[in-house]
Amino acid sequence: MGETITVTVNGTAHTAEVEPRTLLVHFLREQLNLTGTHIGCDTSTCGCCTVHVDGDAVLSCSTLAIQCDGREVRTVEGLQSEDGTLHPIQQAFHENHGLQCGYCTPGMMMAAVGIIEQQPNATDDEIRAALEGNLCRCTGYQNIVASIRAAADQMARS
Amino acid sequence: MIPSTLEYTKASSIDEAVAAVAAGAVPLSGGQSLMPMMRLRLAAPHAIVDLSGIPELVGICEDEDEIAVGAMTIHREIAASELIRAHAGLVADAAGGIGSPQVRNRGTIGGSLGHADPHSDMPATLIAAGASVIAKGPNGERRILAEDLITTYLTTTLEPGEIITQVRIPKSDDHSAYAKFHRRAIDWTVVGVGVCIGDNGVRAAATGVADKPVRLSAFEAVLNGGGSLDDAIAKVAEGIEPHAGLDGSVEYKKHLLGVLARKAHGEASSR
Missing domain, CATH: 1.10.150.120 ([2Fe-2S]-binding domain)
Incomplete structure (x- = not known):
């Protein structure tokens, strides 16, 4: 059932196998261990899971990971600089x-x-x-x- | 929750999308209604076809008489479009108020129409603006008046295999506005009213007061017959029987209809 996708997250390309039904937020949290993105309401109401996809703020609970194949995702972990300076x-x-x-x-x-x-x-x-x-x-x-x-x-x- | 198991394909052309939908796949546009329904398992399509890889479905252009809006154009672009603001301000009003910035960055005009939620903002404004929808299916392309598209809850006159490819909004000099009431910013609209005032008279439509968006025929008839706004407001709910629900009683929704028709009419007149 798995499909192979490549998503650039915070500047790093990740190639991974996902089920088509995998939500972007679950892919980030459970497959990439980027748990900074939170799940709040599960009904597209709370905005906790907001990430950027190709520069636009979107709800990662209402986006499939497979839809982000070839795209750039930025999460809260990607805000600070590599030297640790806060955004x-x-x-x-x-x-x-x-x-x-x-x-x-x-x-x-x-x-x-x-x-x-x-x-x-x-x-x-x-x-x-x-x-x-x-x-x-x-x-x-x-x-x-x-x-x-x-x-x-x-x-x-x- | 996690959606049910599904097959995913991404169409790269309208024909490819039509073939997939004809074979039983559910079209996925911005996903701002479908994805939450899939998460709650209110919808469990066995296959979806993603329309986001079809360039000709995105964008806003014009010919002599109409503005053509690609079905996959997002609400943010519609709200920001000078062309739509100039000819159908109420559609830009509605697009700018849907959900939140995050929802407007993904949600599309075609998706809103095809989903046919009876509390959607977009369909009522397109009906008031006299817009049409272009649908393409296995038997070719056809034009459907926005008013004839939605028949009841989440149900349209689209034939099996048809997808919405474009929305065509007449260019007009009408003054128009959309007014709505919702509890919190992110909530669905309880009641919303769109009004267009032009040389050919007044057109108005509402959302949230029936199983589908409806024309406010009695309201229009009073104003187009030379009657006063007060008389038109008094008749605005004639022939309309809203459903009582957690978002309000029948009387409450009829009251809102009058308040919002007055507000939209006032804003349209002042533009």
Whole structure:
């Protein structure tokens, strides 16, 4: 039943055998051991599993791994530099207390990077609107928005 | 949950996709409705054919009378299209409000129509805009009025083996808008209303008030007969019997219909 696919994840090409029904999130977590991408709701509601496929923020629970054959996937593990320097969004979440329990954080950060890339000058209201697909059960939204604001400003300066 | 075992093929041409669908495969466009249904095992297709490898299904172009939108064009592109904004603003409104950015990065106009959820935003706006759908199947290509496409819950007039290849939206100078109510941003629309106001009169359609998107005929008739907006709102639910559900009672949905028809009409008039 297995099909062979090659997916570039965080810059590294991985060739693996998957069942066609394997979801991208299960492929990342269980076959590549990249457990930073979380599974929250299983109904495309919470945004925890957000990753980038060819540069677009998408839900890895609503995408089959086999659909990503030949594509580039970026997960939360791919944010920091090889020398360990945090990505501006990670640094901003750290400095602004952008997380409480941390469960939604990988999805929040991947959605945030998508927002900053699409709308580098987004206002706070636009950031809030663009986070509509990411739920934080700790309701820490104030600091999440502050973190994204800080990261966007930092990225605009550098 | 994990979807049931399935066979996967990726079509590289429309003909290849049609052949696969004719043989029983379910077409997979953006997957934003089908994949969650497969995860919950509400759908368990034994085979799916991925339409994402067919270049001619993606993109927005125009001829003299119509805007042609490839069936695999994602909601984000439709929301951002100046051409659609200029000629059918309500369709851009709807596309920009579907799900979340993540959903709009994958979900497609053709998928939304083919899935035929009675709470979808896109079909109602396309009906109000007088759009048509191009479908291709084993017996060739045909044009279906958007209004004639959806018959009831998750059911269309597509023949076995047919797939939607294009949506054609008439170019018009109508002023139009879409207004909807939903609980949280990511939730399905409870009720939504699209209104187009032009030289040929008013056209309006709603989602969430029946087993399929419906024209608001009584509302249109009052306005097109020279009646007031208040009179039209008073009759907006005539002939429409919404289903009560967890998202609201019959009375509540009829009330929303009036509120949203007024809002959409007001926004359209001010554009």
